[in-house]
Amino acid sequence: MDSPPQQTGIELGLHAAIVTVQQNQPFVICVNPDGSGGSEDSLPFGKFTPLAHRTLEIGLRNWVKEQTGLDLGYVEQLYTFGDRGRHAQKGDRGPHMVSIGYLALTRVRDLRRKGVMRRCWYDYFPWEDWRAGRPQMIGEIIEPLLHKWSRLPDEDAGRRRPLGRKERIRICFGHDGVGWDEEKVLDRYELLYEAGLLHEAGRDGRHAASLWSGLPALGRPMMYDHRRILATAISRMRGKLKYRPLVFELLPGQFTLYELQKVVEAISGTPLHKQNFRRLVEAGGLVEATGKLQKSTGGRPAKLFRFRRTALVERPSPGLRVKGPGR
Amino acid sequence: MDSPPQQTGIELGLHAAIVTVQQNQPFVICVNPDGSGGSEDSLPFGKFTPLAHRTLEIGLRNWVKEQTGLDLGYVEQLYTFGDRGRHAQKGDRGPHMVSIGYLALTRVRDLRRKGVMRRCWYDYFPWEDWRAGRPQMIGEIIEPLLHKWSRLPDEDAGRRRPLGRKERIRICFGHDGVGWDEEKVLDRYELLYEAGLLHEAGRDGRHAASLWSGLPALGRPMMYDHRRILATAISRMRGKLKYRPLVFELLPGQFTLYELQKVVEAISGTPLHKQNFRRLVEAGGLVEATGKLQKSTGGRPAKLFRFRRTALVERPSPGLRVKGPGR
DNA sequence: ATACTTATACTCGTTTTGAGTATAAGTATG
DNA sequence: CATACTTATACTCAAAACGAGTATAAGTAT
Structure with a gap:
């Protein structure tokens, strides 16, 4: 017998664009549903079940933990996607799927879980990388x-x-x-x-x-509308970078100004003037020297800095007001 | 007999913070569910029914049309609220309610519908008006x-x-x-x-x-978490104002620079330096003189301007980079 | 010792901004 | 119709921020 003619309800999906930066490249964490086969990449996602999760964000964190083993730090809601036909790929006539996309930042070093990997986000959007x-x-x-x-x-x-x-x-x-x-x-x-x-x-x-x-x-395609969610995440990050100290979520506790610059460039996709970037950052007061030096630069050792958490209290919009190359 | 133990599903609510500016005051459009009684104000809202509405936004527009008679122009999704207990007021054990909040801008002049009214948004947030x-x-x-x-x-x-x-x-x-x-x-x-x-x-x-x-x-309370949605809408407007030409959605086709300034002030809640505002706007190229004059100023007649739609093509982020009084 | 690398400091002309003063062109009032 | 008063618009000026360098410091590789 068929299942009873279920009233077409709504299901809420929670999707995470988890971003990390390594070796000057911005990565997003993907899962490949059928092991590692030819199927398209997908963002970690799962259904929101109000009985199990008190809030949407908790539900998201649980799904991500379950699918990737990661404990997320910074998480931010992006957008809710609900157009009919979003899941046309499946072709099913089941309940209507509405998805909430999230941006998450992490400093993960290694992904040991099978079927979970990171991929440079410019694989999906090669036209977005203007660094060269x-x-x-x-x-x-x-x-x-x-x-x-x-x-x-x-x-x-x-x-x-x-x-x-x-x-x-x-x-x-x-x-x-x-x-x-x-x-x-x-x-x-x-x-x-x-x-x-x-x-x-x-x-x-x-x-x-x-x-x-x-x-x-x-560019590399993704499952469902996951590439759109990723595009939303990148847009949000590039914008917010300028007025919120997001980058520091992607950096270790101590870093050189050049490392900071390379992370900003990786995200914004544009090259920056080194001397002026340094002036901007130091004037901004977001950062303070630790007194230690990084020796492995290949040239003069660089001072190590740390994020000044209290900067949040002092400035109205404490970001790195970087400007791209303009027109 | 009781209704059968229904599986706790999800219902999606669509909520609109509809903003309009008149006589230098920012208004939001409210509905008062029980006619005009003592009950708290509420934003126009309704359930999303995927069978009836192709997209979330279409659903929202339909609900607003039905409840207020308004045809919305500019509409933007704000945030999705899904915490358990959001509708604690009702105390019911029905399906879990998740709400998507929207910001809408309109130039509505009169609301004839009974139970529909506009109210100055500083009634709800009196601490947000720093104009005086x-x-x-x-x-x-x-x-x-x-x-x-x-x-x-x-x-x-x-x-x-x-x-x-x-x-x-x-x-x-x-x-x-x-x-x-x-x-x-x-x-x-x-x-x-x-x-x-x-x-x-x-x-x-x-x-x-x-x-x-x-x-x-x-401040004046609202039903459910509608005041939070309104707060989100105001935050978004105040931010976006600076890099998107939102204001013009609230102004008539022709306006003086001072009228423009007053609308910006109403939204941002801060006073602006008149001469510099004018310089900013004219330099921005967002606006062009129509050649006509507004005589009813009480002093020297003011030039009338219109929004230059093509300005969108020229500038990277065409807003009014206004700054408040700072610290 | 020399070349090469990267970090950091300083310079300089241009643009943008904040806060005015000055002038123009109307209306209201005696 | 002269005068005060209103609002609009133009211009000034010093301070700050910005873009694009040059100069110098302090390491490594040969």
Whole structure:
């Protein structure tokens, strides 16, 4: 017998984008559901069960602990995703799935759990890494395809879209006098999604995949809408970096200013002027010298610093007001 | 017979903090469930039913339309609230309620619907309006009570609370060299809540209301956790104002720079230097003169301006980088 | 000893900001 | 219609912040 015709209810999923930085690379922690097979990467996630978990965040922490063995430190809610068809991949007619995405920061050193791994987030968003200059793929692959798309008929024009496709491309990818805004990670993801250039868009049936036949994959795809959640996480981190001392969650207790800079660059995806970064940080009062030195720099030993927790009390928005390369 | 022992499921509520500005006052739109009786104000809200609504936002728009008659323009998701006991007021053992809060902006002129009204948001948060200087109630009522609270034993100390109560009070209310940060609306709400100084805290059972017997109500309470949602909305608006052209959603098509300033002041709750505000706005390129004049100023006629939609294309973060009075 | 590395300090011209003063162009009042 | 009063707008000026360097310090590798 079939299961009874269950009233279509709602299930809440909790999803974590767990970020860590190592060797100057920003990583996100992934799980690969079928062991290590060919399936797509997925963020750790699980269902919220109000009977078991007093709060959403506790539920998230439990799922992450169970799936990855990690105890999370800093956790922040990002966004709730609830569009119908989000789980179209499954094709099931079960209860409607609504997902809450979280950003978590950690300093994890090794992941021993099988099926759990970290991956550089620029594997998923190669166009977001400007540390070595503008990525070639933007000019060579993305922009030509987007401009082709911008000339196709646009059924959405006008309706809730104050800007045309061409303008959106300019804003997102920075051209013709518009600068690159490293915070627009989600906008860029959504533009590429809408243009049908991402693998996920095919699942959604939004655009005939045939339109872009032979398209090289733009970044590594993820399960469901997990890449969108990750894009949201990166956007949030890049923005919040500037007015909240988030970075220190990713650094050890003591660090050199250059290490700090490299972490900020890894997250923001832009190179920074070393001398001015140092001036900014020291003037900001977020940090204090420990009196010790780091010898293994290869050159002059660097002073070690620590985060001044009390800085939170002194400054209205204690972040690293870094600015990218501008236009 | 009782209803069958229903498996405790999840219900998703959609809540809207609808903001509008009139006569230099920021308003939020409320509904009073029992007609216009003595019951507490509530934000428009309703259940998300995936069968009826394709997306969460569509669901929200429908509920708002049904309850208030308003067609919303700008809508933005704020936060998802899911703690157990949020609806403790009801005391029911039904399905667990999770709520998604939204911020909406509108230029509504008149609300004709019965039971629907607008109310100045500083009725709920009188300590947030610094336009005429530091509100007296902070020094005379809030701070004395908070300091009394800070001397009580703190069971949370250390655990997930890097800062002590005294430091949190200083950060939130700006004292001893710490400036007032108008964006910390939610932090202040939560501090007052934790201290048991808000009416809502009594419902939660967190603090014996008797501790503060004879306490004058700190701001007007709202149903459930609606005041927390409103605090989140105000925080978000005050922050986003600075890097997104939100204000223009609240202004008519044409406006003088002084009107623009008054709207910004109403939202941020701080006074601004008129000449510098004008310089900032004109330099920002967000606005262009229409060539017409507003005569009814009482003095020299003011030029009328309009929002330049294309400014979005030119600037990386096109907001009004206003700064409050600082410390 | 010499070249090379990285860290740190200082300089300098430009831009932005805070806080004004000065002037323009109306209305209200005697 | 002269005068005071109102509000709008323009301009000034010193302080601070910023972008892009040069200079110097203190190590390692050969």
